[in-house]
Amino acid sequence: MVQSNDLSRRTLLKGAASATALVGIGMPAIVKAQADVIRIGHLTPVTGFLGPLGEFAQMGVRLAAEEINAAGGVLGRPVELVIEDSVNPQTASAKAERLIERDKVAMIIGEISSASALAIGQVANRTKTVFINTGANSDALRGASCNPFMFHIEAANSMMVLAVGNYLKSENMIKGKKWYSLTADYAFGHDLFRVAKKFVTENGGEFVGEELVPTDATDFSPYLLKIRQARPDVVASNLAGNQITNFIKQYAEYGLQFPITGFGFDTAVAWGAGKGNFSGIWPLIWHHLVDSPSSKKYVEAFTKKYGKPPENQSWGDYNSLKIVAQSFSELKSTDPQKLAEHLRKGAKFDILKSREGYFRAYDNQMVQEMYAVRAKDPDKMKDQWDIYDPLGSVPGPSDSLEVLAPPQDGACKMPA
Amino acid sequence: MAIIFLLEQVLNGLLVGAYYLLIALGLSLIFSLGGIVNLAHGAFYAIGAYLAVSLAPWIGFGGAFFASPLLVALLGVLIERFFFRKFYRADPILSLLLTFGLAMIIEQSLRMIFGAAPLPFSIPPVLRGQVFVGDFIYPRYRLIIFAVALAAVTATWFLVYRTAFGRVVRAGVQNPDMVGALGISLQPYMTAVVALGLGLAGLAGVLLAPISGVHPAMGAEILTAAFVVVVIGGLGSFWGVIAAAALVGVVRGLTIYFFPPAGEASMYLLMALVLLLRPRGLLGERIQKFE
Numbered sequence: 287m288v289q290s291n292d293l294s295r296r297t298l299l300k301g302a303a304s305a306t307a308l309v310g311i312g313m314p315a316i317v318k319a320q321a322d323v324i325r326i327g328h329l330t331p332v333t334g335f336l337g338p339l340g341e342f343a344q345m346g347v348r349l350a351a352e353e354i355n356a357a358g359g360v361l362g363r364p365v366e367l368v369i370e371d372s373v374n375p376q377t378a379s380a381k382a383e384r385l386i387e388r389d390k391v392a393m394i395i396g397e398i399s400s401a402s403a404l405a406i407g408q409v410a411n412r413t414k415t416v417f418i419n420t421g422a423n424s425d426a427l428r429g430a431s432c433n434p435f436m437f438h439i440e441a442a443n444s445m446m447v448l449a450v451g452n453y454l455k456s457e458n459m460i461k462g463k464k465w466y467s468l469t470a471d472y473a474f475g476h477d478l479f480r481v482a483k484k485f486v487t488e489n490g491g492e493f494v495g496e497e498l499v500p501t502d503a504t505d506f507s508p509y510l511l512k513i514r515q516a517r518p519d520v521v522a523s524n525l526a527g528n529q530i531t532n533f534i535k536q537y538a539e540y541g542l543q544f545p546i547t548g549f550g551f552d553t554a555v556a557w558g559a560g561k562g563n564f565s566g567i568w569p570l571i572w573h574h575l576v577d578s579p580s581s582k583k584y585v586e587a588f589t590k591k592y593g594k595p596p597e598n599q600s601w602g603d604y605n606s607l608k609i610v611a612q613s614f615s616e617l618k619s620t621d622p623q624k625l626a627e628h629l630r631k632g633a634k635f636d637i638l639k640s641r642e643g644y645f646r647a648y649d650n651q652m653v654q655e656m657y658a659v660r661a662k663d664p665d666k667m668k669d670q671w672d673i674y675d676p677l678g679s680v681p682g683p684s685d686s687l688e689v690l691a692p693p694q695d696g697a698c699k700m701p702a
Numbered sequence: 703m704a705i706i707f708l709l710e711q712v713l714n715g716l717l718v719g720a721y722y723l724l725i726a727l728g729l730s731l732i733f734s735l736g737g738i739v740n741l742a743h744g745a746f747y748a749i750g751a752y753l754a755v756s757l758a759p760w761i762g763f764g765g766a767f768f769a770s771p772l773l774v775a776l777l778g779v780l781i782e783r784f785f786f787r788k789f790y791r792a793d794p795i796l797s798l799l800l801t802f803g804l805a806m807i808i809e810q811s812l813r814m815i816f817g818a819a820p821l822p823f824s825i826p827p828v829l830r831g832q833v834f835v836g837d838f839i840y841p842r843y844r845l846i847i848f849a850v851a852l853a854a855v856t857a858t859w860f861l862v863y864r865t866a867f868g869r870v871v872r873a874g875v876q877n878p879d880m881v882g883a884l885g886i887s888l889q890p891y892m893t894a895v896v897a898l899g900l901g902l903a904g905l906a907g908v909l910l911a912p913i914s915g916v917h918p919a920m921g922a923e924i925l926t927a928a929f930v931v932v933v934i935g936g937l938g939s940f941w942g943v944i945a946a947a948a949l950v951g952v953v954r955g956l957t958i959y960f961f962p963p964a965g966e967a968s969m970y971l972l973m974a975l976v977l978l979l980r981p982r983g984l985l986g987e988r989i990q991k992f993e
Contacts, residue, residue, distance in 0.1 A: 332813075499962065507714050508714065531915035535915070
């Protein structure tokens with residue numbers, strides 16, 4: 287029973303502090319290693335607000351390892367994954383070091399948070415280990431923070447903006463229109479908003495509202511009232527992870543009719559919104575409706591294994607491991623320096639799209655096709671995965687893939 | 703013109719307050735009557751939401767609305783019987799550790815069973831739509847949450863302050879030994895209190911599942927806010943929690959109106975301010991005298 291109110295009040299305050307600490311504690315999933323295998327480190331957040339995506343990342347990389355090993359492994363050796371929860375930048379950095387020093391991984395795949403990707407990238411550069419970033423979008427990672435051992439299969443923010451921006455232009459949603467944006471208040475959101483605002487204003491749009499939303503916000507109603515008051519022509523989301531789920535659910539709840547679009551997006555968060563809540567035009571690096579033979583095969587294998595279709599995050603991790611396995615086989619070596627050089631020399635890879643992709647030497651960014659999708663009418667959805675229609679791919683078949691890539695503005699200074 | 707929009711934010715803040723109240727009420731109840739700081743409260747809220755998503759295809763949203771809080775309350779009976787009972791008189795740090803561990807176990811179990819991705823769930827079609835008062839907009843579903851929160855608060859108040867059951871529970875808070883000497887065993891009463899408190903968390907989970915993402919960390923997301931509301935309201939104060947929930951809703955709404963980046967920080971600033979001026983929370987002191 288309560289002994290005295292004063293003591294209990296302090297206890298309660300301690301409770302409040304512990305409650306804060308409770309957020310973001312994760313469990314490591316360490317796979318014990320054997321000697322004659324090729325070990326690959328995999329780091330993504332599986333707890334916290336990016337957790338849903340991290341889970342898809344792990345599913346993707348596991349499927350790739352399974353397929354590679356079923357086909358005889360790499361250089362006659364099986365691939366073994368060492369999978370960990372990266373949690374936050376500090377933990378990500380410590381775990382990356384441990385994967386390299388203790389588990390002797392050949393390279394590292396993963397990450398979603400731009401801050402954690404930066405931390406892992408620094409470890410990769412220091413230890414001369416290749417790191418392929420599969421989910422962090424910040425342009426800074428490809429600019430001032432670039433390094434020769436950090437590669438990006440994930441699109442930069444500026445690529446996402448261009449991918450969806452082209453469709454918005456053709457729908458007359460930019461020129462002379464009033465925009466209202468909600469932006470996740472951390473590094474990713476700020477970076478995305480900067481690029482998005484530049485694109486929209488250069489194409490004749492105007493921002494009547496630019497709100498920053500803390501990442502721990504779960505109730506969006508005060509923002510929705512402000513949007514309603516501003517009466518914009520377009521509402522743009524630069525939100526992230528579970529924020530997008532909450533936002534589109536409550537946007538539908540308040541019945542606001544202004545068209546929605548977004549510059550950052552992941553299919554998993556829209557699948558999680560529920561019937562009748564999802565609307566708008568959104569960019570994607572890949573989606574499960576992409577019409578290419580290898581993509582269809584991948585969707586089929588993934589759905590068979592996990593009982594649901596893959597989404598864009600699992601695409602990145604699946605392809606990264608396939609790219610690494612293919613490169614090791616071609617090089618007949620798992621030497622990290624050789625791998626980095628091979629990737630930067632412009633080797634082309636089938637990345638489940640109609641055109642092959644390649645890493646460009648300037649900033650190690652994978653240059654590739656991008657997609658946009660439009661939310662389906664709820665009555666036409668066949669099942670819970672069938673939520674959008676593809677709007678096609680950019681750039682057009684005759685254009686160079688480079689038109690989407692971030693500008694080569696000299697921000698990235700790769701040491702020779 | 704601006705004043706109208708401010709008023710709209712204030713009224714909306716009161717609606718949002720109902721959302722905070724539903725989550726904080728059970729937490730406050732278990733703490734003030736049992737002395738247990740339940741760090742797993744958010745986890746039971748998440749269980750309520752997951753039960754709603756799992757049951758709704760079979761028994762509809764209406765059925766889930768009654769069934770999931772009830773199931774969470776039944777789970778509460780077990781939790782009380784096997785865990786909480788041992789800690790009422792123990793050092794509070796032990797129950798903190800216990801509930802901290804419980805919260806992690808529940809969150810990871812939800813992740814293992816349902817996956818980390820949010821599960822789709824929507825407002826049932828009949829409850830969709832908006833009500834317009836003048837130019838003000840109120841989603842019908844939020845008004846329903848408000849009504850349910852009011853009903854839950856009234857029923858809880860009646861139970862604790864107007865029934866023989868409540869008298870024993872309140873006497874037990876003051877002096878458990880004397881209650882025992884009078885020949886009343888407190889254990890079934892505490893079981894009921896914990897079941898009620900966790901049932902309220904489950905109720906909040908069902909009600910919020912259609913308008914927020916249903917994912918394993920959803921409990922951890924709201925737990926801190928629930929603690930803030932209880933601390934602002936004042937320890938053991940029934941009305942304090944209600945006042946604090948409304949206040950947090952309104953202050954947050956107004957902060958977002960004027961300076962959105964501080965939206966979530968506003969409730970912590972409010973807590974610091976209240977604790978500086980009234981160290982026992984808004985209404986904590988008055989209850990102290992009353993007791």
